[in-house]
Amino acid sequence: MRVLYVCSEVYPLLKTGGLADVSAGLPPALAAAGADVRLLLPAFPSIVAGVTPEGPALPVPAGGAPGLPWDLGPRADTAAGPEPWLRAGRMGAHGQPVLLLHAPGLFDRGGNPYLDASGQPWPDSAQQFAWLGWAAALLGTGLDPTWCPDVVHGHDWHTGLAFAYLHQLPPSGQRRPATVFTIHNLAYQGVFDAALRGPLGLPDALFHLDGLEFHGLVSFMKAGLLYSDAITTVSPTYAREITGPEQGCGLDGVLRARQAVLSGILNGVDDAVWNPDADPLVKPGFSATRLAGKAKAKARLQKTLGLEKQPDALLFAVVSRLTEQKGLHLLPAVVDELVQRGGQLAVLGAGDAAIEAALQNCAERHPGQVALRVGYDEALAHGIIAGADVILLPSRFEPCGLTQLYGLRYGTLPLVRAVGGLADTVTDCSLENLDDGSASGFVFHELTVADLSSALRRAFALQRRPADWLAVQRHAMALRFDWARAARDYLRVYETALAPTTDGTRSA
Structure with missing residues (x-):
């Protein structure tokens, strides 16, 4: 099965969030399962720098060009x-094929691929990603005679127009690729002025x-x-949530x-990048049965961030965008209690200026117990997830979340709100779950300071029961959310999308 995997970023060449990690982990897993996968990516400088080119260039004809059989596509x-x-x-290292x-004038700029230096969307964002969608649509209908995909799989709004263009383009002979669209975050939708319909080559017949x-x-x-033909999103719970008005x-x-045609498939963890026993950014390594390395990672993290060296302090951590979507507007209100109970807090992230300022104030009021690093640092992220005891994700909504999966893998128990993929991957340390061995973290339900505080208290209570803490930690580290499982689920979606309808054809 030939799969054209269309996305806007891929780790480690360009990353603004979890989409890049998915684009790094899923295609190799699909290939290992027997698919012929090629990534279609925009030629941002950091991506170009990480790709070894092969073969001649293939022109992408603009929409409305003379002699073409359709008046469609960006001008x-x-x-x-x-x-x-x-x-x-x-x-x-494995030579992943890419296009x-x-x-x-559209992609040859550094920095954030979506936002300019002032944090505003690039003024030509619509043109950038219309061209990405157009290239995907043309490849899907035979632009490259040596390789034509059976499936076009696009990710998030940046690829959305590929499906509108494919809907309008005539098929190559009697053949049209199956199409699968994956939502990573419905809150980001790529909405633009209707006056751009002409420059983007979108017919009036589609605008209603x-x-x-x-x-x-x-x-x-x-x-x-x-x-x-099929829609997926990144967790079963989020697939249900987005059909309602609150998160739709x-x-x-x-x-x-x-x-x-909507389904939820949980993301995976790339074991080559997130493996506590082999992580080059965390030495010495550790495992569920050899935890000395985790204690050393904690001491190293405390030293790096200027926290007091307290082996028994319950160290909470945040590695996240500092936004209300992540629920982090609640965090400053519980910091005093956290410190009074003997805990410490390490935060790595950037985002909302008010949240940053509030957390900075917490760090100033509690020197040696609260540390804030504004920005993102991949090595420090690994160090924090390895060295902390609890990773905080009190999200307002969370399609899947990868950070809690990293926390589970590293024995850093997730404290999460029961939404999206967080609800699907973390089991609360309630008495019954401790009794049957299913507990893996701390789960709260209401987006309130009181509910977050209650979950924090459960974490401190579990710490006072070392045998139970160790049992939960070992269970968490034994859980596996791998890309091989996700790849099998996506292949089933592809096969369903490829299946003919009752009249022997497939709808566009």
């Missing part, structure tokens, strides 16, 4: 230079309530939801209408 900006093109290559989309129109604007996310972000009606 070329002749002032910016030549039309976009694709260049094949390979990345990583890079080069488009003069049951099409791309979203409150008078064009929604890339809605395109993916409406025009794909205005698209719950669309998702309810397409619920028959």
Whole structure:
């Protein structure tokens, strides 16, 4: 099965969040399961630098060009230079095949791929990702005669227009690829001015309530939801949550209408990157039966962050964007209690200025017990997850979450709110769960300071029962959320999407 995997970022070449980790872990797992997978990526500088090119360039014709059999697709900006093109290559130690989309003036800039230096979306974001979708659609209908995918699998709003274009493009002969669209975070939707329909080559026939129109604007996310054969998201609970108004972000009606083709598949953990026994950023390594290395990681973390060296202090940690979505507006209100109970707090992240300022105030009020590092540092993230006792994820919503999976793997018990993938992966340390051995962390339900505080108290209570803590820690470390399992689930989705309908054809 040939799979065109379309995304905007991939670890370690370009990462702004969990999407990059998924794009690094899932394609190799699909390949190991027998699929022929090629990544289609925008040619941002850091991605280009990590790819070894192969073969000649493949032109990507602009929409509306003379002689083409369709008047569809983004228009070329002749002032910016030549039309976009694709260049094949390979990345990583295993030589993952990739296709890079080069488009003069659109991708050749460093920094954040979505936001400028002031934190605002790039003014040409619609054009950037329309071209990515257009390239995917053309590849899906035979642009490269040597390799035509059976499945086009797009990720998040950046790929949404691929499905609208494929819906309109004539198939290559009688063949049309199956299409699968994965939602990583429904809150980010790629919504743009309706006046861009012309430059993006979107026909008027698609701009209506049951099409791309979203409150008078064009929604890339809605395109993916409406025009794909199958929709997946990154946890079973989130798949249910987004069909309701609270977490449907205005698209719950669309998702309810397409619920028959919507499924949730949990993300995995790349054992080559997140393995406490072999992590090059955490030495010496440790395992569930050899925990001396974890104690050393804790001492090292306390020293690195200027925390008092207290082996018995319950060390809580945050590695996250500091936003209300992550529930971290609640955290400053419980810090005093946390410290009074003998705990410590280590925070690595950046985001909302008010949350940053409140946590900085906590660090100043509790020197040696609370530490804040603003920004992101991959090595420090590994050090924090290895050295902490509890990892905090009090999220308002969380499609899947990877940080709690890393915490489980490293014996750093997750303290989470019961939403999305957090609910699917962490089992509370209630008495009955301690009794049957299923407990793996601390779970609370209401997005309130009181409920968060209650979960913190359960963590301190468990610490006072060392045998129970060790049993929970070992169970957590034994859990496996691997990409091989996720790949099998995605292959089943692909096969279903490829299956013909009762009349012998598949809908576009």
